[in-house]
Amino acid sequence: MKPDPVGQFSEQFSQAITRRHFFGRSALGLGGAALSSLLSDGPAAASPAAALGELRHFAPKAKRAIYLFMAGAPSQLETFDYKPRLNEMFDQDLPESIRKGQRLTTMTSGQKRFPLVGSKFGFKRYGHSGAWVSDLLPYTARMVDDLAIVKTVYTEAINHDPAITYICTGHQLPGRASLGAWLSYGLGSMNSELPAFVVMTPTWTGRKEAQALYNRLWGSGFLASKHQGVALRSQGDPVLYLSNPPGVTPMTRRRMLDRLARFNRRTLDAIGDPDTQARIDQYEMAFRMQSSVPELTDVSGESKETLKMYGPDVTKPGTYAASCLLARRMAERDVRFVQIFHRGWDQHGNLVGDLPKQCHDVDQPSWALIQDLKQRGLFEETLVIWGGEFGRTAYCQGKLTKENYGRDHHPRCFSIWMAGGGIKPGIVYGETDDLSYNIVKDPVHIHDLNATILHCLGIDHRRLHYKFQGLDMRLTGVLEQSPIRGILL
């Protein structure tokens, strides 16, 4: 049988056959190889859990990825897209020659005026690349020579729910598989004791009225649910139901597990269903997770220097800083994909009050994560992405004063950065016009961004697909997309 994941036959079927065959044999004597789950073995084990397995489309630069997702849409104008012209044009109307009838959200489409406003925060150039970075991100500024800043990402969605669903799952409506689920499906797991895809949802200090997240953003959609992201929580059990009930010691549990295995092996002998063998294995893994997860989240062994790097919040569970440290610990343990959703970036009003807090939340820990990865030799093989779901308008939403302003959603351009495995360091990619309204050079669709992420992990986005409802579903949609060649190593 030809293992051809991209052939016309549905790969899930061929996979099922393979798996069953394998199971069949394993049930008949190979013993408890861990096969089916989110905790499957790495590619080297030819794990059928991975659709691509060894057959990566090309040599990956990155083994794993960490996505720092800024939910709510950070303003490009106060972070990376420096537009002094806007300050000169304070309170002037957005020219129609720029807007070109572009649709606006109904939060501002009724405004009589669209008064322009520049960043209240200063910008300076940094590093060899001379990248402009706002004063709100002093730590990020120190590492621009490690980053590829892309100023020209765009999307079609103009509201949060469709937009974040779009960038995370490739489609504006619910029902598709998320980026991490695709990675888990395509590449499998490299760690037999931790999930392939872990999600964290830390606290934030800016605007309290934060946009929602949705489980679908790390859901598996039409892929098997074992590919969905596992939430690593700061409250209660780090992984749902990890702890034994009160009064049940690991020893009691171990004894029970042994008994359970004896019963299940008898069932296996009597009925011969390979699923029974798989279940025995899953229970063993569950038991191992009961120690591997607490070991992961226990940061007491981290050095003072390391903790200091992430800033004082690192010791507060559930903060962004603590999440970044955990992300590094997971990178060390070869978790394939970690996604941190930091909320509170929706600055419709009081941008001057809230945005500095948001930036402060993420600036130092993001920098520390990169430094930490570098110190441990993990940076070159770990892709790190920072960014939100769209950008913000050059004009003010609501009342414009000298002191304060707000910005509405802007889909036509926004800034992100990528770093690490597969990414050219120290470059700034793409140009927007003087108002950061339209892209003038090197547009990057969000599908291109996702294609880039897949590319760095060794996947040709056109060839990672899954047949569902008669279609070859892809993360990057049906139109022509391509990785951002200009920032690839």
Place this chain on the structure above:
Amino acid sequence: MLWLGVIHCVVWFPLSLVIAEEVEPAFNRDILPILSGNCFACHGRDAHARKADLRLDLEQAAKAERDGEAAILPGEPEGSALYRRISSKKASFVMPPPESNKSLTPDEIKLIALWIEAGAPWEDHWSFTPVTRPALPGVAQTQWPANPVDDFILERLEREGLRPSPAENKITLLRRVTFDLTGLPPSLEEMDAFLADVSPQAFERVVDRLLASTRYGEHMGRYWLDAVRYGDTHGLHLDNYREIWPYRDWVIRAFNENKPFDAFVIEQLAGDLLPDPSRDQLIATGHNRCNVTTNEGGSITEEVYVRNVVDRVVTLGTVYMGLTLDCTRCHDHKFDPLTMDDFYSLFAYFNSIDGKPLDGNRKDHAPILKIPDAHQAEQLAEYDARVGQLTKRMREPWPTIDALQETWEADLVRKEQAEESGGDAQKEDGSLVLGDWYVVGPFYDNRRYLNSRKHGPEGRPVRLDETFTLATEEIVRWKKRPDWKDGKVHSDLPGQTAANFLYRTITSPQAQKVEVSLGSDDGIIVYLNEKRVLSNNVSRGVAPDQEKLQLPLKAGTNHLLMKIMNYGGATGFYFALTSGETTIPEDVLAIAMADRAQRDPEAQAKLVEFFRSKVAVSDELEAVRSELTSVREKRAEVDRGIPTTLIWREATEQKPAYKLNRGEYDQKGDEVARRTPVFLAAMDANAPNDRLGLARWLVDPNHPLTARVTVNRLWQQLMGTGLVKTAEDFGSQGERPSHPQLLDWLAAEFMAGGWDVKAMMKLLVTSSTYRQSSVLSPALIERDPDNRLLARGPRFRLDAEMLRDQALCLSGLMSEKMGGPSVKPPQPDGLWFSVGYSGSNTVRFVADKEHDQVHRRSVYTFIKRTSPPPQMSTFDGPSREASCVRRERTNTPLQALLLFNDPQYVEAARALAERVLASGGDTVGARAGYLFRLCTGRFPDSEELADLISGLEQDLTTFRADPASAAALVGGDASASETDTDAGELAAWTMSANLMLNLDEVIMKN
């Protein structure tokens, strides 16, 4: 030689596990999938994507001569361009082209050659041809079939050289069928009764009993709720509560009443269009309202409208026709004979709802139906009667009041005459002076500010020179807004999530009541003279007359303060005086001017009503008036407590539908009319061309899809995999049926039997096929790992709901209550909060407490779609955001952790342990046997029993030595005195029960 290759290749192909006996490739089974998967994208139906103007999806076009050759020349592979292209080694010539990332395997190429050699016979797509009932095939083992299902299954098995498995043992069969028809395990009594019944009808009796159980409807309904994507929240953005559980209850009732499936479909799609629809038929139309909706600030109404309708159309395709209509939203279908015109013509059936696309974040997003229970209906009637009496009293002659009225009338006449005579009579005494508006705000930016009374001027006298400091250290002060005129909507309040305060004085020459009309975006609180007179914390857009309010003014200066609370997006308010001395309506004035003797009774009554309700100041009248107000308020209170449910009501005017270029809402093409897809038989010409006609068309015996798709799902439910594995796709990209004739026979039988679902379920579960043993042999695993040939009985993991319900049922905890609002059994803290929008009314999960809530069957569990309950999602329960007609069945360590440690499963284990101790006999052996049998249905063998006992004894030793742990596990209130059991013993048994609930044998349907 060629032939061997074919046999080799078909091992690859899912449904042709072995087709060695067949002599030539069949078009639908072997050839069409190759053409469809590799060629149709560029040579199919989509005219825009078509290359070289060549179509291979139509026989005529594919065989037509073009430039001296045909793509397919029957009988001559080498003379066929198609074959020469696919078999070419030249990159510039080969098809499919390398850049398409598609390529044919050598075996596929050989298949095509064989097929062309055989004359390239074409067939219509199997699922689009009308259903005809096939004759039963001949079988050798004539004694095996119990009903026609078995003839088809056996015929195939015999053809494959396989034998059916022996019949399943009675107890495993009982457990299997009880789960399959009720979603629950059998009780010990049911096991005993079945074992004792040795008559040939024993099993049928069991099936009849189960089909008659109300648990049947709950179980069957659950699958349907997956398909129609029922949820208890709107699903997008705020993901607020949505009230539509009466529809869920309707579904359960419909299955229990065995509503014929055709009526089931018609009532859900078009109950409102039936003549004189019943309440239930209206509730059923909630089916069309299950799509996710949004009210996100900034949403463009037209875009949301299109998305809502598209979702309905796509789901219609999946659930009833097994068609992937979503593709045709943007382009003609590449593989199936569906066009964009077809899509938007279906769209036109579902676009004219009498309601708004944005859901307003309201649980009762109109149109809705109120569903009062008996008690509520009674209360309403009572209040209505009292209102009637009081209203009557207000109309009756009332000498003291009438005397006042006479004086008032005389005054009016005098003043009017004075005005007419041009005299400068002073303004009438009752006139009001409304001061200018003042505003302060915005108090933003979080709910603390919005809802706290501390930060603004609430509850104390307003001082216009007062300033307020926000948390941002911004200072806000009162600003005069003389430009805000009454009777107009003002939307220029400072926006965003914030509260604004509005203030004005109202000077009245006397104590009087005046009525004002108010509107607000979103919530509003009104204070008159520092006393709160209205509070309505809603989420809405502003419009006139959203609130009617009586202001009891005192003589002199009154202070009116309004707080407008906005939860996002634009904010605004509306204010108008709708009564008061100054505004006697013209017609009322005219009546008063007329001679009393000349007035007709109707006019007189009108004047009396106006005077008594708006003008008169009298204690005795006030008593009636205030009772009337209070009764009306009480009525409103009851009314607010009445459950509502989302329904469909057609708009009076049909909204035009357009073909949308690339599926974009703002890219309107030609207007399209309602019609069904062209490639299917048309709707009956006499049928109304609306949803009712559409629904009837779906269940017309000529419709090739609905019955096939439906019986396939029922098969899938029982056997684990459908006859068509891709239950959601019966098109050419879907998988072909493993037993096409059986599928057609079942579909024909289903329709001929009056779409009788219970009869169909009975037919399936009483077949020998279903009743086979599920034991696997290594040979069978190798040969047919997915059990598509059904040489054995079904065995697969129970669904999430069945697992939880089983634990509740075995432990005796399960509440049998049916229906009502969805319930929230406990789940780990913080799951909703970690994702929810801060302003959502489902951002905080609060677990229910009552037994009837936390121990209800899982079909009643509240589903927040953006964070579904982990007990469901961990076991592949869908989020209900999109239609799901086929669940995955995964096997993960997270499932093991949940079954081990979820407090509700631990609680069930403890209750199960208590049950064992109370009813399982007196010896450890008897109790262990009782526990084992309760959970598995069978008695343990000696080895199993020994294992259970030794494990128990070990745990007993542990817990007795460590009473603190025992108490921690089973709780301090473990009532040792009553049951004569110590905590250690209960803890040990709890562990054993926990073990049982995790056994493979218990987790699986065997």
